[in-house]
Amino acid sequence: MKNKFKTRIxxxxxxxxxxxxxxxxxxxxxxxxxxxxxxxxxxLSLLLAHRIAQxxxxxxxxxxxxxxxx
Amino acid sequence: MKNKFKTRIxxxxxxxxxxxxxxxxxxxxxxxxxxxxxxxxxxLSLLLAHRIAQxxxxxxxxxxxxxxxx
DNA sequence: TCAATATGTTATATATAATTAACATTGCGT
DNA sequence: ACGCAATGTTAATTATATATAACATATTGA
Numbered sequence: 394m395k396n397k398f399k400t401r402i403x404x405x406x407x408x409x410x411x412x413x414x415x416x417x418x419x420x421x422x423x424x425x426x427x428x429x430x431x432x433x434x435x436x437l438s439l440l441l442a443h444r445i446a447q448x449x450x451x452x453x454x455x456x457x458x459x460x461x462x463x
Numbered sequence: 464m465k466n467k468f469k470t471r472i473x474x475x476x477x478x479x480x481x482x483x484x485x486x487x488x489x490x491x492x493x494x495x496x497x498x499x500x501x502x503x504x505x506x507l508s509l510l511l512a513h514r515i516a517q518x519x520x521x522x523x524x525x526x527x528x529x530x531x532x533x
Numbered sequence: 534t535c536a537a538t539a540t541g542t543t544a545t546a547t548a549t550a551a552t553t554a555a556c557a558t559t560g561c562g563t
Numbered sequence: 564a565c566g567c568a569a570t571g572t573t574a575a576t577t578a579t580a581t582a583t584a585a586c587a588t589a590t591t592g593a
Binding site for chain 2: 397398436437438439440441442443452453454457459
């Protein structure tokens with residue numbers, strides 16, 4: 394599991410006028426979890442990624458930018 | 464984290480002529496892990512989902528079918 | 534400036550993904 | 564029918580995502 398990713402959560406949150414806490418409530422996790430995900434500290438689960446993308450009206454690929462190694 | 468998902472891994476594996484073990488090798492996990500994911504036993508990580516999708520030349524959304532609850 | 538709200542951050546605890554190993558079953562080729 | 568490769572499955576262990584709590588640092592508005 395070498396590669397990493399960046400996220401556009403912060404940007405999309407702003408566009409939707411959502412605080413970390415509001416987004417956390419919507420997707421059913423804690424505020425800190427959203428913060429950690431935004432800062433790339435967690436390799437979050439697929440379901441959480443999906444629910445975040447959903448809440449931000451985007452696809453997973455739009456929210457999470459994967460850095461290819463090759 | 465209520466919702467679940469189905470996967471098209473088995474079908475896509477067949478199309479790409481890959482055994483569970485070959486796919487596991489490519490994405491860097493164990494054969495059993497692929498099996499468990501195929502059968503929906505794990506809520507796998509986003510990175511693993513991405514690597515599986517990549518190996519199957521598909522997007523995450525094509526490989527993993529999310530069941531909405533509402 | 535003060536208070537309130539949002540975010541950063543860290544330590545510890547808990548839930549669960551993923552590993553490992555072992556054995557069972559299924560299917561396919563010869 | 565036999566043997567082998569692929570897959571199913573389960574139990575125990577390890578690694579790590581997420582929860583929880585606590586406090587610190589912005590930032591914004593009255």
